[in-house]
Amino acid sequence: MSSSVxxxxxxGSATLPVCSTEGGAGDGxxxxxxxxxxxxxxxxxxxxxxxxxxxxxxxxQLGGTAASRHHAELSKAxxxxxxxxxxxxxxxxxxxxxxxxxxxxxxxVIRMGDWVGVLVEHGxxxxxxxxxxxxxxxxWGSGAVARAVAPARTVASSDLPIVVEGETGTGKELVARxxxxxSARPGPFVAINCAALPxxxxxxxxxxxxxxxxxxxxxxxVGHFRAAEGGTLLLDEICDLPLALQAKLLRVLEQRxxxxxxxxxxxxxxxxxxxxxxxxxxxxxxxxxxxxxxSARLEGLTVRLPPLRERVEDVPLLLSRxxxxxxxxxxxxxxxxxLEALCLYDWPFNVRELRLLGRRLAVLRGAEATIHRRDxxxxxxxxxxxxxxxxVASERAAESERAAESERAxxxxxxxxxxxxxxxKGNVSAAARVAGISRMRAYRLMNANPDLDIEAFRRExxxx
Numbered sequence: 001m002s003s004s005v006x007x008x009x010x011x012g013s014a015t016l017p018v019c020s021t022e023g024g025a026g027d028g029x030x031x032x033x034x035x036x037x038x039x040x041x042x043x044x045x046x047x048x049x050x051x052x053x054x055x056x057x058x059x060x061q062l063g064g065t066a067a068s069r070h071h072a073e074l075s076k077a078x079x080x081x082x083x084x085x086x087x088x089x090x091x092x093x094x095x096x097x098x099x100x101x102x103x104x105x106x107x108x109v110i111r112m113g114d115w116v117g118v119l120v121e122h123g124x125x126x127x128x129x130x131x132x133x134x135x136x137x138x139x140w141g142s143g144a145v146a147r148a149v150a151p152a153r154t155v156a157s158s159d160l161p162i163v164v165e166g167e168t169g170t171g172k173e174l175v176a177r178x179x180x181x182x183s184a185r186p187g188p189f190v191a192i193n194c195a196a197l198p199x200x201x202x203x204x205x206x207x208x209x210x211x212x213x214x215x216x217x218x219x220x221x222v223g224h225f226r227a228a229e230g231g232t233l234l235l236d237e238i239c240d241l242p243l244a245l246q247a248k249l250l251r252v253l254e255q256r257x258x259x260x261x262x263x264x265x266x267x268x269x270x271x272x273x274x275x276x277x278x279x280x281x282x283x284x285x286x287x288x289x290x291x292x293x294x295s296a297r298l299e300g301l302t303v304r305l306p307p308l309r310e311r312v313e314d315v316p317l318l319l320s321r322x323x324x325x326x327x328x329x330x331x332x333x334x335x336x337x338x339l340e341a342l343c344l345y346d347w348p349f350n351v352r353e354l355r356l357l358g359r360r361l362a363v364l365r366g367a368e369a370t371i372h373r374r375d376x377x378x379x380x381x382x383x384x385x386x387x388x389x390x391x392v393a394s395e396r397a398a399e400s401e402r403a404a405e406s407e408r409a410x411x412x413x414x415x416x417x418x419x420x421x422x423x424x425k426g427n428v429s430a431a432a433r434v435a436g437i438s439r440m441r442a443y444r445l446m447n448a449n450p451d452l453d454i455e456a457f458r459r460e461x462x463x464x
Contacts, residue, residue: 028121028122029044029045029081029106029119029120029121029122030042030043030044030045030119030120030121030122031043031045031074031110031117031118031119031120032117032118032120032313033060033062033115033116033117034115034116034117034316034339035062035063035064035114035115035116040313040316040317042122043060043117044122045074045076045081047076049073049074049075049076050073050074050075051070051072051073051074051086052067052071052072052073052074052112052115053067053068053069053070053071053072053086053088054067054068054069054071054113055069055070058070058071062112062113062114062115063114064113064114064115065113066090066113066114066336067088067090067112067113067114067115068086068087068088068089068090068113070086070088071085071086071088071092071112071113072084072085072086072088072092072110072112073086074104080103080104081103081104081119082101082102082103082104083099083101083102083104083110084100084101085099085100085101088112088113090113092110092111092112093110093111093112093340094108094109094110095108095109095344096109096340096344104119105119106119106120106121107119107120107309107310107312109312109340109343109344111336111340113336114336115336116336116339116340116343118312118313118343120143120144120311120312120313121143121144122143132314132317132318132321133146135149135178136149136174136175136177136178136179136181136182137174137177137178137181138171138174138177139171139174139175139177139178140314140318140321140351141311141314141318142311142313142314142317143311143313144306144310144311144313144314145305145306145311145314148303148304148305148306149175149178149303151301151303152164152175152178152179152182152301152303153178153179153182155300155301156179156182156183157182157183157184159272160300160301161253161272161273161274161275161297161298161299161300161301162176162179162273162274162275162300162301162302162303163238163274163275163276163277163281163298163299163301163302163303164176164274164275164276164277164302164303164305165276165277165278165279165280165281165302165303165304165305166276166278166304166305166306166307166350167278167305167307167348167350168278168349168350168352169308169349169350169351169352169353170305170306170307170308170350170351171305171350171351172236172276172305173191173234173236173276175303175305176189176191176232176234176274176276177189179232179272179274180231180232180272180274183232183272185230185231185232185272186230186231187228187229187230187231187232187270187271188227188228188230188231188232189228189231189232189234190224190227190228190231190232190233190234191233191234191236192205192206192224192233192234192235192236193236193237194235194236194237194238194239194240194241195236195237195240197241199242199245202241202242202245203245203248203261204221204223204260204261205221205223205224206223206224206225206245206249207223207225207248207252207258207259207260207261208220208221208222208223208225208226208258208260208261208267209221209223209260209261209262209263210260210261210262210263211262220260221260222260223258223260225252225258225269225271226258226260226267226269228271229269229270229271230270230271231271231272232271232272232273232274233271233272233273233274234274234275234276235273235274235275235276236275236276237276237277237278238275238276238277238281238290238298239277239278239279239281239284239289239290243289243290243291246290246291246294247291247294249294250291250293250294250297252269253273253294253297253298254297256268256269256270257269273298275298281295281298281299282295307347307350308347308350308351308354309346309347312343315342315343315347315354316334316339316342316343318351318354318355318358319334319342319354319357319358319361320332320334320358321358322354322355322357322358322359322362323358323359323361323362324362325358325359326358326359326362326363327362327363330362331369332361332362332365332369332370332371333369333370333371334370334371335370335371335372335373337372337373338371338372338373338375338376341373341376341380341381342376342380345379345380357376357377357380361375413435413437413445414445414449416435416436417431417432417435417437417442417445418452419435420432420434420435421454421457422457425457425458426454426455426456426457426458428442428443428446428454
């Protein structure tokens with residue numbers, strides 16, 4: 001039987017069917033399950049206990065043969081969800097570690113047989129909660145992304161300034177482009193990287209200049225603001241803009257007009273401004289890297305894009321999509337161990353890093369239908385913040401070694417007890433005391449060894 005858990009995802013949106021429990025949506029948590037026999041499923045969590053297993057009587061049925069009939073049980077203890085292994089054949093793994101019982105946190109990754117689950121927030125079952133959809137050109141995601149960008153879609157038709165916060169690679173520029181598309185503004189979308197602006201030339205680059213305004217200005221320039229007339233201007237990494245220029249930018253935003261270098265007459269502006277930052281603007285203000293008045297002027301609406309580690313449920317679907325973009329028409333599958341490793345990785349460079357990995361796998365493994373754990377980069381397999389999951393074989397070997405060690409300890413204990421029995425002529429209490437065990441333990445050893453003849457030690461004392 002194939003060990004894959006992510007069956008082929010077509011080029012369209014991959015719908016995640018909802019399997020509601022009797023307890024209802026409860027506190028808004030759900031479990032994304034990626035499995036062998038069907039598309040990913042979203043299981044809403046309520047107050048009731050849920051039994052996961054291969055048996056048809058299980059609350060959540062796990063296909064394939066690697067899951068046990070009754071594999072694991074999920075229950076709620078106060079505000080905490082607990083998962084307990086039900087003596088399954090292949091075990092239950094939480095965050096890369098075999099467990100008997102463990103509490104679950106948001107984004108916990110759980111493996112049961114050929115299935116991997118991720119605990120996620122659930123926003124009530126809107127279509128975007130259950131699907132990987134394209135919110136804007138290249139901006140793919142399910143529930144977490146839908147919730148993050150929804151306010152931006154609402155205000156897109158206005159000229160309200162927007163700040164998009166998020167770590168590198170989360171898709172901040174894609175959100176800005178999506179807002180521009182939603183706004184239906186007739187002008188162009190213009191993006192400028194504030195960190196790349198030479199400080200000496202930054203004012204002219206932004207606001208324009210006439211010919212001869214400074215040395216080297218052999219031709220006039222309208223600047224980025226006027227180039228975006230009627231459209232949207234993206235100020236990428238706004239916190240890296242020099243402080244002296246921030247004061248001039250504030251005036252432009254307040255007056256909605258710009259005075260190019262070398263000219264005295266202001267030019268009116270009709271430009272929607274979107275700024276991006278890898279950190280909250282308030283933090284940059286507190287560190288003296290950003291003017292507080294400019295921050296207040298820019299934050300008409302703040303959109304925070306979640307990092308990929310906070311939307312783990314998107315990882316396998318995004319990876320499949322990126323691989324298919326590289327190799328259209330090809331179907332790819334992930335082994336259960338590969339999927340678990342991808343979900344446990346922290347993705348420091350977020351979707352940008354995942355997209356590059358998808359392209360790499362599609363090119364290097366193009367002739368293979370299944371992606372295995374061994375095909376993944378070393379950095380993915382050695383995540384610093386989560387333990388790598390040992391194989392079933394290594395876990396069984398460790399269990400065998402522990403059992404052998406325990407057996408050796410019992411034999412050594414029995415040898416000490418027998419020597420003490422002989423020395424004390426069959427006196428069990430005295431022998432137990434000398435052997436360093438309890439009297440009850442001594443009788444358990446005797447019962448476990450029916451060939452042990454206590455009367456023989458007493459006869460030795462009588463010369464029999």
